[in-house]
Amino acid sequence: MQTSLPNWLMQRAFLTPERIAVYDEQAAKTFAELHESAAKKARQLANAGVRKGDIIAVFMKNSVAMIEFIHALHYLGAIVLLQNTRLTSYELAWQLKDSEAACVIADDELADRMGEDVRVITVSELSALPEADAEFQQYYHFDDVATIMYTSGTTGKPKGVLQTYGNHWWSAIGSALNLGLHENDCWLAAVPFFHISGLSIMMRSVIYGMSMYVMHAFDAKKANELIIAGKVTMMSVVSAMLQKMISDLGERRYPETFRCMLLGGGPAPTPLLEACKAKGIPVYQTYGMTETSSQIVTLAPEYSLTKLGSAGKPLFPAQLRIEKEDGQAARPYEPGEIVVKGPNVTKGYLRRPDATEEAIRDGWFYTGDIGYIDEDGFLYVLDRRSDLIISGGENVYPAEIEAVLLSHEAVEEAGVTGIDDETWGQVPCAFVKLKSGYSATAEQLKQFCQERLAKYKIPKQIYFVEQLPRNASQKLLRRQLKQLIPTNSLGGTSSS
Ligand code: ATP
Ligand code: MG
DSSP, X not given: OOXXXXXXXXXXXXXXXXXXEEEOSSOEEEHHHHHHHHHHHHHHHHHTTOOTTOEEEEEOOSOHHHHHHXXXXXHTTOEEEEOOTTSXXXXXXXXXXXXXXXXXXXXXXXXXXXXXTSOEEXXXXXXXXXXXXXXXXXXXXXXXXXXXXXXXXXXXXXXXXXXXXXXXXXXXXXXXXXXXXXXXXXXXXXXXXXXXXXXXXXXXXXXXXXXXXXXXXXXXXXXXXXXXXXXXXXXXXXXXXXXXXXXXXXTOOOOTTOOEEEEOSSOOOHXXXXXXXXXXXXXXXXXXXXXXXXXXXXXXXXXXXXXXTOOBEEOTTOEEEEEOTTSOBOOTTOOEEEEEXXXXXXXXXXXXXXXXXXXXXXXXXEEEEXXXXXXXXXXXXXXXXXXXXXXXXXXXXXXXXXXXXXXXXXXXXXXXXXEEETTTEEEEEEEEEEOTTOOOOHHHHHHHHHTXXXXXXXXXXXXXXXXXXXXXXXXXXXXXXXXXXXXXXXXXXXXX
């Protein structure tokens, strides 16, 4: 028999009604108030025709209202499709068609991004609707799909990742068993709710009875102020966000009340980790993905210094192994595909049995990422298999070269990708954004790399750019880097 738990927000509002559920710049809401608002929205959504089992897209920027809509849709037993606000109309329409979503709930100012033939209900239209009678889901069944998020589709068409209530539950529990729960915790949500990093904060909040602080858009200065004022105790970031926060922080330090900077979403450059260590920032590297409903591997507190650079060990409910191309288990330090298992791992992709079968074999999920495990079982993530550069038969990991470039004092951001080369098949090519007020030539950066990297890893070309392509969660889009190569480039090295 499948596990079912009482409706999460209703249970929370019953158990700890007075506790603050969510803050933003304007106001605070208790769990009782959050429930009241969600229930009202659910009755309005019922009036708009939302029914149990419908897939309803939410196209909103982070806000308290967005949290209420997600809960409201779950009250009605609807499945929430979270759409990335940076997508084009074409991409959005594709997802809606693929998922057969019944309608889209959109922020007023985003509504016109949706195509003509899509049923869009804006937030203000909904709030004007009368409330209809609605039957709320009293229980959440662990096998039921709660949310869907599309992958960006690097290898073919985007795929809708199914996240069940059980996935979210176990993700929250696994995180708590590692990071602990403190009475005064307040988690800063500056990452979007349409990504699992953001949505999982909302899930932890309702499951733990923990406050969260919603930031409408990431702002490094404001985030630092909130931490320094002791208003938040934990935060989820990707490295580009943390980099900005450290620059803004200057000589200031975070108070003891701040206990966790959860850093994931991509490779964590060692210089960044070292800068955090020097400032006493409690960084927890983590590895996870949409398909694992957030973290699956996180560095436990006591190893944050001795295993610097590692993403850690699996969370308590999860398992991990490294598989070589021939299907054999890798030995310590031997790179291979990261394969994971656990109750937080997706049951598959929406209506894509082929892709599901390819990704999940014998109950293990093949992540498409490459990494290795040290002799103590700590995971080191190297890179995505699809970003791997094979140069003259050697494996070159873009993340390693980026980390070296980032350790140069003049470099603010770096991205590396492979370009075709007659002799070597492929060679690494770097794109660098310099810090304002600093200068460096391509030759100087190459020299810097030569002192730190094997010859075949030295970028053959280095281009200076104003901006690197990043997605809505600030992740580097390596596949788009090549588009930054100037068309008049003669293949030589450009300098600043
Ligand atoms: P898509 O699958 O559509 O290409 P995505 O994989 O970037 O998108 P997410 O699920 O948000 O979308 O990101 C998970 C990926 O991020 C992981 O598979 C891995 O490649 C990368 N990643 C996450 N954590 C780390 C980490 N600690 N170190 C290195 N890479 C990481
Ligand atoms: Mg992915």
